[in-house]
Amino acid sequence: MYTAAPLNSLKIGLAGLGTVGCGVVEILQNHKSLLVQRTGRTLELVAVSARNQDKSRNVDISAYDWTDDPVSLAHNPDLDIVIELIGGESGPAKNLIEAALTNRKHVITANKALLAHHGASLAKLAEENAVALAYEAAICGGIPIVKTIREGLSANNITEISGILNGTCNYILSVMEETGRAFEDVLAEAQAKGYAETPPDLDIDGIDAAHKLCLLAALGFGGTPDFASLSVTGIRHITARDVQQAKSENKCIRLIGKTYLNPEGEVKSILTPEYVPLSSPFAAIKGPQNAVRIVAAPVGEIVLTGAGAGRGPTASAVIADLVDIARGHIFPVFGKSQTNR
Ligand code: HSE
Numbered sequence: 515m516y517t518a519a520p521l522n523s524l525k526i527g528l529a530g531l532g533t534v535g536c537g538v539v540e541i542l543q544n545h546k547s548l549l550v551q552r553t554g555r556t557l558e559l560v561a562v563s564a565r566n567q568d569k570s571r572n573v574d575i576s577a578y579d580w581t582d583d584p585v586s587l588a589h590n591p592d593l594d595i596v597i598e599l600i601g602g603e604s605g606p607a608k609n610l611i612e613a614a615l616t617n618r619k620h621v622i623t624a625n626k627a628l629l630a631h632h633g634a635s636l637a638k639l640a641e642e643n644a645v646a647l648a649y650e651a652a653i654c655g656g657i658p659i660v661k662t663i664r665e666g667l668s669a670n671n672i673t674e675i676s677g678i679l680n681g682t683c684n685y686i687l688s689v690m691e692e693t694g695r696a697f698e699d700v701l702a703e704a705q706a707k708g709y710a711e712t713p714p715d716l717d718i719d720g721i722d723a724a725h726k727l728c729l730l731a732a733l734g735f736g737g738t739p740d741f742a743s744l745s746v747t748g749i750r751h752i753t754a755r756d757v758q759q760a761k762s763e764n765k766c767i768r769l770i771g772k773t774y775l776n777p778e779g780e781v782k783s784i785l786t787p788e789y790v791p792l793s794s795p796f797a798a799i800k801g802p803q804n805a806v807r808i809v810a811a812p813v814g815e816i817v818l819t820g821a822g823a824g825r826g827p828t829a830s831a832v833i834a835d836l837v838d839i840a841r842g843h844i845f846p847v848f849g850k851s852q853t854n855r
Contacts, residue, residue, distance in 0.1 A: 523556040524840050527587035528578075529548040529610055530599030531564035531571060533708075534651070534677030535623060538597060539573045549833070553840035562593055588613035595620040595839060597832060603627040615639040615647065620844075622835045624651035624828060626725035633729065634738035637847035646844045648835035653726045654679060656827025657820040658834065661759035663733045663808065664849045670810035672734045679726040679785075679818040681802030682709040682717035682824045683749050683769040687787075688800040690757045691766050697752060709802045709823060720769065724785045727771035729848075730806070731783045734773060736850040747786040765789040768796045795819075 526542075528535060542549070544830050549557050561579040563586070581587065584606050587596050591802050596614040598621060600733040607625055616639065621630070629649055631637065640647035650660045654677070663672070678684050685707075686700045693700075703716065704710050709717075716722045724746040732739045749769050755790045760767050768790045773783040790796050795817050804822030811814050821827035838845070846852070 517534040523552075523558050524836075525558050525592055525594050526562045526597060526836070527563070527595070528559060528597045529563045529571060529584035529587055529606075529824045530597075530601070531562060531569075532599065533563075533825045534828045534832065535564070535597075535599040536571055536573045537825035538599070538832050539575060541833050542830050543573070545833075547838065549840075553837055554688045554708070555771060555840050557836060557840060561587055562588060562642040563587060569701050582608045585613055588617050588619060589637050590622070593619060595622065595836070597621075597836075598623040598625060599810075599832070601625055601627070603631045608632065611636060611647075612639065615643050615645060618643045618645055620646040620648070620839045622646075622648045622651075622832055622839070624649070626652040626722070626729060630725040630728040630739050630741045633732060633848070633854070637738065640847055641852050642659040644824065644844075646701050646835075646839050647847045648838065648845075649847075650835050651828045651831035653729050654806060654818075654820070655681075655822045655824060656820050657806060657822065658831070659730070659806050659818060660733060661834070662818060663730070664845055667808065667810055667816075668849070670809040670813050672808060674774040674809040675806065676770055676774075677727075677730075677806035678768055678796055678799050678804050679771045679806075679822070680717055680720075680723040680769060681732075681804060682711070682714065683720075683723065684804070685797060685802045686718070687711055687749065687752065687757070687767050687769065690752070690754060691761065692707055694754055694758070696754050697749075704802075707802075712841065718750045720746045720785050723769060727773055727783050727785050730771070731773035731781055732848040734808070735775065735781045736848065737781065738848055738852065743781075743783065745784045745786070749787050752787055760789050762791065763789065764792050766792065766793065766797050768799070770796065
């Protein structure tokens with residue numbers, strides 16, 4: 515465990531002004547006094563960066579310093595914290611986070627791909643520099659699953675975490691089930707509604723959900739992300755006939771990610787479409803919703819459900835991390851020290 519140096523006003527740089535980035539700006543502008551009440555300090559957005567300064571956005575960013583180079587935020591001596599909402603497992607997002615942590619700036623990110631592939635080294639870098647690397651927004655959007663596992667269940671021995679971790683896939687499967695429509699048809703609708711990644715292969719091949727599962731495994735079992743160890747099958751080949759077959763057996767199909775300890779004490783993580791009985795809590799999850807079930811002792815079983823993506827829910831998770839940092843709550847990234855095991 516390590517603690518942050520005390521600060522008064524917290525000065526923030528934000529890289530990425532897409533759907534979630536604009537949602538973050540909106541909360542910082544509209545909930546200013548609420549956030550002062552909750553943290554005892556001012557959360558001051560100072561500088562922003564995105565690909566195109568002139569793009570029309572539904573938030574006013576004119577009060578903030580603009581930079582075309584996101585990595586320069588990591589070298590800005592005025593900033594205490596950098597929020598990375600660029601995305602991608604390499605390139606500017608990785609360069610920015612590495613430079614910010616090295617320069618002792620707290621980092622908040624929604625970047626599940628980056629953490630699934632480089633989480634171990636980034637967590638070590640954060641810890642060595644005594645700063646936060648916070649990522650509540652990377653797993654299941656608005657569901658506070660990182661805090662639930664890492665803080666709320668810290669007294670527990672977790673034996674299994676399973677869930678519906680991708681809204682696009684759940685939308686496709688549940689709409690196919692309700693309407694009998696074909697996979698491609700419903701996928702096009704999910705894209706039109708803005709649920710899917712670009713390209714949607716990341717969703718339908720299970721990669722997006724697998725990134726989240728990889729982080730849940732690290733959190734639940736106190737390790738570090740090991741994406742190569744996951745077994746991953748997506749929903750690309752599910753047909754209307756498969757969905758009808760499940761129905762005829764009083765079941766439905768859901769893309770389920772599961773991580774657990776096997777009898778040898780090894781962590782196993784599998785993502786695959788499953789036939790789920792209608793009595794399962796997962797059968798009730800429809801549309802782009804997500805759900806996570808945790809089995810732990812002594813608490814028993816917990817199921818959390820909610821919006822797994824979208825502007826409001828994901829920005830809400832980013833701000834929750836910001837509030838933690840403002841309160842001086844800096845947690846070991848995956849629940850255990852990386853340097854002092
Ligand atoms: N495309 C993702 C989903 C967005 O559908 O869940 C959040 O990772």
